[in-house]
Amino acid sequence: MTPPPPSALLSAPAAKTTPKETATTLTPEKAKKSKGSCGCSSNSATTQELDAKMRARIEKHPCYSEEAHHHYARMHVAVAPACNIQCNFCNRKYDCANESRPGVVSELLTPEEAAHKVLVVAGKIPQMTVLGIAGPGDPLANPEKTFRTFELIADKAPDIKLCLSTNGLMLPDYVDRIKQLNVDHVTITINMVDPEIGAKIYPWVHYRRRRYRGIEGVKILHERQMEGLQALREADILCKVNSVMIPGINDQHLVEVDQVIRQHGAFLHNIMPLISAPEHGTYFGLTGQRGPTPKELKALQDSCSGNMKMMRHCRQCRADAVGLLGEDRSQEFTKEKFMQMETEYNLETRQEVHAGIARFKAELQAAKAKVKSSQKVANSPKVLVAVATKGGGLVNQHFGHAKEYMIYEVDANETRFVGHRKVAHYCQGGYGEEASLEGIINTVADCKAVLASKVGPCPQKELQKVGLQVVEAYDVIEKVAREFYNQYVQQVEA
Numbered sequence: 001m002t003p004p005p006p007s008a009l010l011s012a013p014a015a016k017t018t019p020k021e022t023a024t025t026l027t028p029e030k031a032k033k034s035k036g037s038c039g040c041s042s043n044s045a046t047t048q049e050l051d052a053k054m055r056a057r058i059e060k061h062p063c064y065s066e067e068a069h070h071h072y073a074r075m076h077v078a079v080a081p082a083c084n085i086q087c088n089f090c091n092r093k094y095d096c097a098n099e100s101r102p103g104v105v106s107e108l109l110t111p112e113e114a115a116h117k118v119l120v121v122a123g124k125i126p127q128m129t130v131l132g133i134a135g136p137g138d139p140l141a142n143p144e145k146t147f148r149t150f151e152l153i154a155d156k157a158p159d160i161k162l163c164l165s166t167n168g169l170m171l172p173d174y175v176d177r178i179k180q181l182n183v184d185h186v187t188i189t190i191n192m193v194d195p196e197i198g199a200k201i202y203p204w205v206h207y208r209r210r211r212y213r214g215i216e217g218v219k220i221l222h223e224r225q226m227e228g229l230q231a232l233r234e235a236d237i238l239c240k241v242n243s244v245m246i247p248g249i250n251d252q253h254l255v256e257v258d259q260v261i262r263q264h265g266a267f268l269h270n271i272m273p274l275i276s277a278p279e280h281g282t283y284f285g286l287t288g289q290r291g292p293t294p295k296e297l298k299a300l301q302d303s304c305s306g307n308m309k310m311m312r313h314c315r316q317c318r319a320d321a322v323g324l325l326g327e328d329r330s331q332e333f334t335k336e337k338f339m340q341m342e343t344e345y346n347l348e349t350r351q352e353v354h355a356g357i358a359r360f361k362a363e364l365q366a367a368k369a370k371v372k373s374s375q376k377v378a379n380s381p382k383v384l385v386a387v388a389t390k391g392g393g394l395v396n397q398h399f400g401h402a403k404e405y406m407i408y409e410v411d412a413n414e415t416r417f418v419g420h421r422k423v424a425h426y427c428q429g430g431y432g433e434e435a436s437l438e439g440i441i442n443t444v445a446d447c448k449a450v451l452a453s454k455v456g457p458c459p460q461k462e463l464q465k466v467g468l469q470v471v472e473a474y475d476v477i478e479k480v481a482r483e484f485y486n487q488y489v490q491q492v493e494a
């Protein structure tokens with residue numbers, strides 16, 4: 001088999017458009033010739049060693065590292081149907097809403113089918129580095145299926161990282177087993193640390209063959225979540241906490257949740273918006289509970305960001321998700337299809353591909369370092385820009401093809417990823433769709449510019465009419481954003 005490129009997403013289009021705003025273009029070929037720095041800013045040998053160890057643990061995990069999600073993919077296998085609690089944002093006909101968008105049904109697999117699927121995908125998408133079990137129920141309410149799947153994969157594909165997401169109720173019972181299986185990343189969904197608030201989210205908990213209703217059940221869940229978090233820290237397993245932001249119920253309270261989980265050693269906090277609609281058939285959907293606006297979500301994430309890392313690139317993916325976080329390739333690997341496919345897992349090929357990605361990332365780092373300001377400027381204006389990207393850390397997608405925009409906040413000092421926003425893509429069967437254009441404009445209306453590899457004349461005109469500047473480029477996101485910002489500030493000051 002011919003080794004695939006470092007990432008299918010990295011190659012420039014055959015007929016590349018001339019960037020209007022940028023002069024240099026990064027290509028995989030150039031990346032292969034160059035080695036870059038790690039960008040480490042630690043000042044003592046011990047801190048540097050610790051930083052390096054931690055970086056190695058997360059550098060290929062697309063959820064634990066924002067940088068990694070531009071380059072590496074994850075996949076989930078849906079082997080865990082049962083659940084042991086009830087969340088008011090969940091309809092058990094669908095996948096676990098703690099790690100998935102509501103209303104999605106994944107195809108349930110046996111551990112053996114799941115292992116076959118992983119080996120198929122690992123061959124076809126060698127940049128897939130993480131296998132997660134996140135549903136469709138709670139993985140630890142199905143411990144034998146979950147652990148059997150991990151065992152099969154660890155045996156046949158030792159370079160794939162294993163990842164687990166749970167509501168935490170049964171976590172303290174299984175931390176030893178998780179450690180033994182070398183699962184280095186565990187997510188707990190923690191929506192409250194105050195059982196009074198929890199009682200508005202969880203109507204019941206099923207624990208050790210008994211159903212506990214109301215606050216009695218919530219207290220058990222809370223104690224078990226804290227115990228599990230502590231046990232993960234003691235076992236040196238990296239823990240991410242997911243929290244669902246529910247306006248009017250736990251939105252203010254999540255600041256306290258953030259502090260508590262930080263004290264208990266959580267590595268990363270991922271505050272996700274409640275997605276709620278009557279058609280999902282959930283308690284919250286049927287009672288009209290709304291989700292947060294992007295602005296409310298960002299404000300809460302900003303107020304919690306403190307010293308702990310805040311995940312802002314979560315896509316609330318399905319229990320059988322496959323691909324980079326922003327893409328969904330699950331339909332290429334339905335059970336009917338993958339059971340007919342041969343496994344092509346090849347460790348050597350995968351390592352070659354990963355080495356190519358590492359070289360490419362080094363080139364990106366060097367390009368980013370060049371545009372990073374060396375002096376801190378106080379009180380410089382902050383602006384948002386919307387980026388169309390297929391991954392690879394580049395502005396590299398046509399406006400008409402984008403199904404989401406990555407939002408970056410830029411000031412004189414830094415370019416910071418702050419979230420993503422889904423849109424209906426503009427180009428439908430070769431034609432621009434007016435209704436989609438209006439939706440896209442509304443979605444990015446608070447930004448100052450749209451950065452894309454190409455924007456057609458009609459949408460350009462409409463974007464400019466509402467004050468959004470258009471930047472066509474094929475280059476490193478931070479570089480394009482920085483060049484736009486400098487020019488924008490000059491315009492404002494003129």
Ligand code: CLF
Pocket residue numbers: 062063074075076098099100130131132133134163164165185187240270313314315316317325
């Ligand atoms: Fe899956 Fe979750 Fe592991 Fe990632 S997802 S089990 S940590 S490999 Fe990632 Fe998906 Fe968000 Fe989850 S984007 S829903 S945070």
Ligand code: SF4
Pocket residue numbers: 083084085086087089090091092095096097098136137138167
């Ligand atoms: Fe649903 Fe997941 Fe909550 Fe269980 S833990 S009720 S599957 S959202």
